[in-house]
Amino acid sequence: MIVECRIDDLLSLIGKKLSMKKLEDTLFLVKAEIEKIEGNIIEIEVNPDRQDMLSTEGIARVVRAFLRFESGLKKYPVKKSGKQIIVKPGLNKIRPFICCSIIKGIPSDDELIKEYMHLQDALTSTHGRNRKKASIGLYVYDDLEFPVFYGPQIPEKIKFVPLGYEIEMDGPTIMKDHEKGVEFGPIIQAHKKWPLLYDSKDQVLSLPPIINSNYLGRMTTETRNLFVEVTGTHLLTVHQALNIITASLAERGGKVESVTVEYPDGTTDETPDFRPENMTIDVVDINAMIGLDLTGNEIIQALERTGFGAKLVKVKQVQVLIPKYRMDILHPVDVIEDIAIGYGFDNLLPAMPQTMTLGKVNPVTRLKNKVRDLMVGMGYHEVMNYIMSSPELLNDRMLRDRPVVTTGNPKSRNYSVLRNSLLPILLDFISQNQHADYPQKIFEVGDIAIPDESKETRVDQVPSVCGLLTDVRVNITKLMAEIGFLLRNLGLDEHFTFESEVNSDFIQGRSANIKIDGEQRGFFGEISPEILSNFGIGYPVVAFEIFLPRSTDWTH
C-alpha cells in the first residue's frame, strides 16, 4: 500500500529534524520503503499488515518510537462523553456492529481533510475488505443531536441528500444513480431493509456502507469537532478500524471522547477502548527464535522502540502491552518479529548454516533431463512455451475436441486454459517462425494438464515430450528411427510398439500410436494438410508426442 505524505507535515509530526537519508534508512528497518519523492510529496510503501501505518500520523508514530524520540506504549486519554448510540433490533443479519468516537479540537485545512479521507478510504478498502467487513463515516459533531440511532429501514423510506449531490434521493435511487451506490450496493442490496444512521432530530447521517449525507457528513475547514462511526459485520474489525482512525486524529491534537453503544439485547459497548492487550512471552522463546542472547532489559528496549509497553516478570518472562491500533498481533511470534525489528535487522548477523542434508534432484527431473539430452543429441532445438494457451489453438485449429482445464477470469482468451497437449503448442511455434532457416527441428519437455474427476484437484498433470520436424520434405521413416533411438535409450527396447491408427491430427495411413508394454503412451505421424493450413504452415511436418511417467518406472 502506498501512503502519500507531505514531507514538512511528516517531519513536524516526527518532531525532530531528519535528513532524507536517515528517514529512508529508518523506514527500511521498520518495514516501509520510500517509493518516490517529488517536491514536498513523499510516497511511502507500507506492508499490508500494518494498517496503523496507512497515514502520515501512523508513520510518524512508528518513526518516533524507533528513533527513541517517544518510545514505549503511546497513550491516548479518553474522556467519557455520556453520549449514546442506540442500535435498533433487526440488523443482526445485515450489518450488526457499530463503534463510535468523538474527537474534539482537531485542526483542519484542505490538505488535512484530504488526508483524513485518504486514511478512511485506505482502511475501508483493505482492513474493511472493500467496506464488506467495516466502513467508516466522519461527521460534523456540532450538527448532531444525540442519541444517534442505528437501525434497519425499508429502502423506499430512506430519504436524504447523499454526499456530493444537491437533491434528495431515496434508497433505491441511490443504489441506481449514485456511483457509490452502484459500487457498494451489492453489500446490502439483497436485504429487505437497509442499515440507516440518523440522529434525534431525524437527520440522516448515512446509509452505511454506501454513502454519507451531504449535510452532516461533509467536513469543511471550519470543522473542529468530529463524530466518527464504524459499522460492519465483524466486531473485532470494526473496533480495530475505529481505534486506528481515532488514534490518527488524536495524533493531530484531537481530544478523544467515548460514546456508549447500546445493543437491543441490553449489552453496551463503550468505544473507543484503548486499554492495551496483554501477552506474556518467555525470554528463552524470544532468543531461540531470533537466534540471539538478549537480556530482559534489551528485549524491553527493543519492544519500546516498536511502540509496545513492556516489563519483566519473574526475570524469565516479558509482559507485553499491545497497543489497540495494532491488528497484526495474533500470536507471540508477531511480537517476537517486532523485537527483532526493534533490535534492528541491520544488527542481525547471518549465522552459518548447520543443517546437514543430502541434496538430490527429483526423479522426474532426471528423466526429463535424460529425454532432453537425447533430443539434443538427435539435433532437436529445445523451446519453452507458456503453460497457458487458448481453446482455439488446442482444439479448433487441431480439429480436436478434448477436455481442457479452463479458467473463469482470464485477462485474454489467448491465455485462458492450460495446455492439454504439446503438439499444438509446437505447431503454433513453427507457424511463427517461417522466416527462419529450414530444416527446423524443435522439441519441448513440459507438463500438460488433463481434466480428471478422480484427482484431488480434478486434474492429471502429465510430463510430456513433443518433437517436431519441418522442412521442404519430411520423412516419417527417419522420425520413427529417432523415436526408437529415444525409447531404447530410456531402457524401453522390446517394451514399445508402434500400432498404426487413424488420428485426425495426421495424414491417414501415416500415423501410429506409441505403446509401452501394451499401454498407450503417445503418438506420431505426418501432420494433415488441413491442420497445417489451419496454422498457416507452408511446409510439411512430422511430429511425435510421448507422455512420460512420474517416476522412472514406466508402469506407473
Next chain:
Amino acid sequence: MSEQLTEGQRTVLRELMNLGQRVPASQLANNLNQGEERVISILNSLASRSLVQIHTREIVSHSLTNEGLGYVESGLPEVLLFSGVKVLGGKATFDDAVAHSGLDPNTKGIAMNWARKNGWVQISKEDGTTVLRSLVDTPESEMSDVLEQLSTGKESVSTTHTESLKQALERKLVSEVVTKKFEAEIIGAKLGEVDQLLSVGVKGLGDLTPEILSSGAWKKESFRPYNVDIQPAYANYGKKHPYAEFNDWLREIMVGLGFTEWFGPYVETEFWGHDTLFVPQDHVAREVQDQFRVAAPYDHGFIMDRKYYKAVKAVHENGGDTGSKGWDWPYSEEVATRLCLRPHTTPVSMRFLYEHREGPQKMFIIDRNFRSETLSATHGQEFDQCEGIIMDKGLSLRDLLGYLTSICKGVGIEKLKFKPGQFPFTEPSVETFGKHEKLGWIELGGSGIFRPEVTRPLGIKETVLAWGLGSGRLYMAAMGINDIRDLFSRDLNWLRRSHFVR
C-alpha cells in the same frame, strides 16, 4: 610445407595470372564460378602472404526512384505544365494550364516552381488569379536527360549534367548507392615466386583414406593444406533453451547446498494454495483480479485428509491449539475446495511438509506459477519461482539470514540487505535485496519462519524456514533481457543465437 598454396589460393592465383592485370573481385568470382565473398577471403589470405595487392574503391551508382521512373514515362511535371500553357496559346491561368496538362494535382506546385526556375514561364497575378506566360518555344530540360540516361540501365550520367543530377537527388527522383569494390593484382615483384608456386602443381594428399592408412602411402607424401583461417559458417544444431539451461544451473546450486527437489500441481485447491498457509479466506490475494480461478470442467476439488482439514479450519477460526487468535471468522469448505492456478510455489512446500513432518529436511522447487495479469513487458500471467524450506530443531531468524546469504552467494550475489517484510504465512518475515552486477540493488525475494498456525496443524514441532527467489528476474538480468515476454521467446532465430553461460 606452409609455403604451399591451398587449392582455393591456387585457383585464384592462376586466374589472376591468366588475366595479367588488375581485376575486380566480382569478375574473378564470375570467371571461377565462386561466391564473391569466398574469393575476397582468399584474396585477403594471399595479400597477407604479400603475393597479391588489393585495392578498395568506393563506387557511387545512381538509379531512378519510383517517382523518377514515373516521370520518365509520363514526363516531368514542369514539362507537362509548360505544354499546358502552350496548348492554350502561350498564356493561361494556372488552373486552366493544370487542367490541360494532365498533371497530377499533387505535383502542380512543384511543376510551377521548376517551370519558373528554368525560365520557361513568367508568373503574374491578374485580378487575383495566377497567370502563366510562356517565355520559350520548347522546354530544354537537362533533368529529363538525366532521368532518360539512368532509365537505360546506366549507373552514371555524363559529367555535363552533374548539376541536374544534384537537383534530381534533392527531388528524390534519383537515389545514390555507394558500394565497395575490391580489385586485385599480383604484386609485380612476386610474379616469379607465384609462377614457381603454381608450377609445383597440386602436391600432397587430399582426403586421408583407409587405403592410404593401411598401405602407409602417407609416409612418402605430404598433405595438401586447407584454409583454416576463415570464420566458419553459422550452423543450426540441436541445443537446449537458454532459460532451461539457467534453471538447470540453479537446480545444480540447490542440490549442491543439500536441498532435495520436490514438485506439485499447477492446479490447486485453495486449501493447499492458501488455507494451509494461514491466508485468511477473505484475503485479497484470492480475489479474481489477483489469481486465476479454474471454472471448467470442474471448479471445485475435494479434501483428501479430513483430520488435517479440521486442524486447519480450527486454526483459521480461533487459532486451534497454536496459541494464536486465528482470524475469528467462519471458515468455509466451499472456499477451501475452490480450484485455482497456484499463485506461488509455497503450496508445494506444504505438500512436502505434509509428507515429511520430521527434520532435518531441506527442499527446493523451481517451477511455474500463475497470476491473473495482462501480458506486458513487465508482467506475465506466468512466472517461475525458485523456493525452498529448511526444517530442523532450533533454527532461528539468524539461521535464515545465513541460508539466504549462502543461496545468494551460490547464484553470484555477494552483497545483501535484509528488510523486515510481511507474508501471511511467515513471522518473522524478511525481504532480501541483493546488489546485482548489472542492475544495482534489486529485490531478490521473500522469506521467513513459518508461523505456528502453518506448521502446528501438521504436528510439526521443529522450526521451518521458508525462502523464495524470483528466478526469472535473475535470468533476465544474466541475459540482458528487459521484456518479460522474452523469457519464453518464440523467435527461433533469437534462440538459435542465444545461450546461457555462467
